[in-house]
Amino acid sequence: MKKEHSAKQVGRYETDFADDVVEAYHYPEVNKYRLLSSEEEALLGDAIQQGRRAALRLEVGDFADQQEEQRLQDKKRDGLHARDGLIAANLRLSMFWARRYGRSLDLVHDLTQDGYEGLVMAASRYDPSRGCRFSTYAKWYIRETIHRQLPYYETFRIPIHSYDKRTALRIARDTFLKRCGVEPSPQELADATRLSLSSVMVLMNDRLLVSLDGATDEAYLRKAIGSNIKDEKATNPESHVLDKVVEQDLLSHMRLILKPREYYIMHEWIICERTLKDIGVELGLSRERVRQITVEAKAKLAQDPYVVQAIRET
Known part of the structure; x- marks a missing residue:
């Protein structure tokens, strides 16, 4: 049977960690928390496990009277104090692994805070009866939490x-x-x-x-790198102007072939890319009637040699 520890015994390792956790992330502040020996880690680990069991019994109401309930409350509080002391003494672990993955001071600080989540999780679950030091046990939790956050600090995601x-x-x-x-x-x-x-x-x-x-390496150009990258989807200006000339010429020829209403419907439908329904609402016609007019207009255009040749060239 494991030896139970009172709040007074565990209190030797209590810190003001809960109120001072933000300041503790700054490098000079971490050094004020001393390292623990294996015996001290075992003492805190036992108190943490007893606190977890007490919290579980309190949650399910497994106590006989108020005196036993108070004893469980004391164990739960001692376990939380022991956990805070264990975390405060091992903040260096989170900073150590953050420095291995961080490429800048800001990133190291961010990863240190991410690693703190794993440190808290490890301290809450640490069981010294497994026969390993806390640093060995917490390493995997800290690395895992840092690994999960690393992709969020990259411009694009890199596999871990x-x-x-x-x-x-x-x-x-x-x-x-x-x-x-x-x-x-x-x-x-x-x-x-x-x-x-x-x-x-x-x-x-x-x-x-x-x-x-x-800026580019050639200072005399005074151009940004992006200005030297070719846009494969961009239209050639000369071809664009030529297409516009052919388009205007074709529209002028269509005006001679089609009736005014047919030309207007074809112009709005093809050039302005309006829907047949919108054109019908404007002219007071049904969508089906507008569609029939477009069919008649296309039949007239298909019989004109100039229009057929212009469409083939485009």
Whole structure:
């Protein structure tokens, strides 16, 4: 049977973590919380587990009298205090893993807060009877919460396994550069990260994201990068003008062939892209009658050689 701990015993490790959690994320503030020994972690872990069991009994009403209920309330409160103390003493874990994935100070701070969610979850479930230190147990929760949030900090989503490879490659490069003072070769990076040489080459050749509003290398051009990218869907200005000339010529010829009402309906339907129903409402005709007029007009145009030739050329 596990030894029960009173609120006074657990109180030795209480902190003002709940009120000071925001300030604790700043690097100088984290150092004011001391690291715990394995015995202290076991003490807090036992109190957390007893608090969880007490909370469950209180939730289902499993107590005989008010005295037992008060004892369960004390255990629940002691468990929460123990959890806060365990979290405060291990804030460095969240910062450690955030630095491994963060490429800027702002991103490190954001990932530290994301990792805190995993730290809270791990502290709430920590059971020292499993025979491992809290840092080993909490590592998986912290990494998982950070991994889930990483895609939201990217311009486009990157698979998490690819992100891990890029992070390992960056760490290996920085370590080699600091140790040897020169850039590592692809083979040296492959040996350090245990990745294949082809994977390292692909990761190294990934292009950086650039802004389309950024300036080009040729300063004398004074143009943005986006202005040098060709729009494949854009219309050639000369062809556009020529099409307009042919269109106006064709419309003028259609005016000579069709009756005024037929020409107006065809112009509004084809050129202005109005619906037959809208045209019918304007002219006081039914949609079916407007459709019949378009059929008659198309039959007249199909018999004119000039119109047929113009349509074939376009």
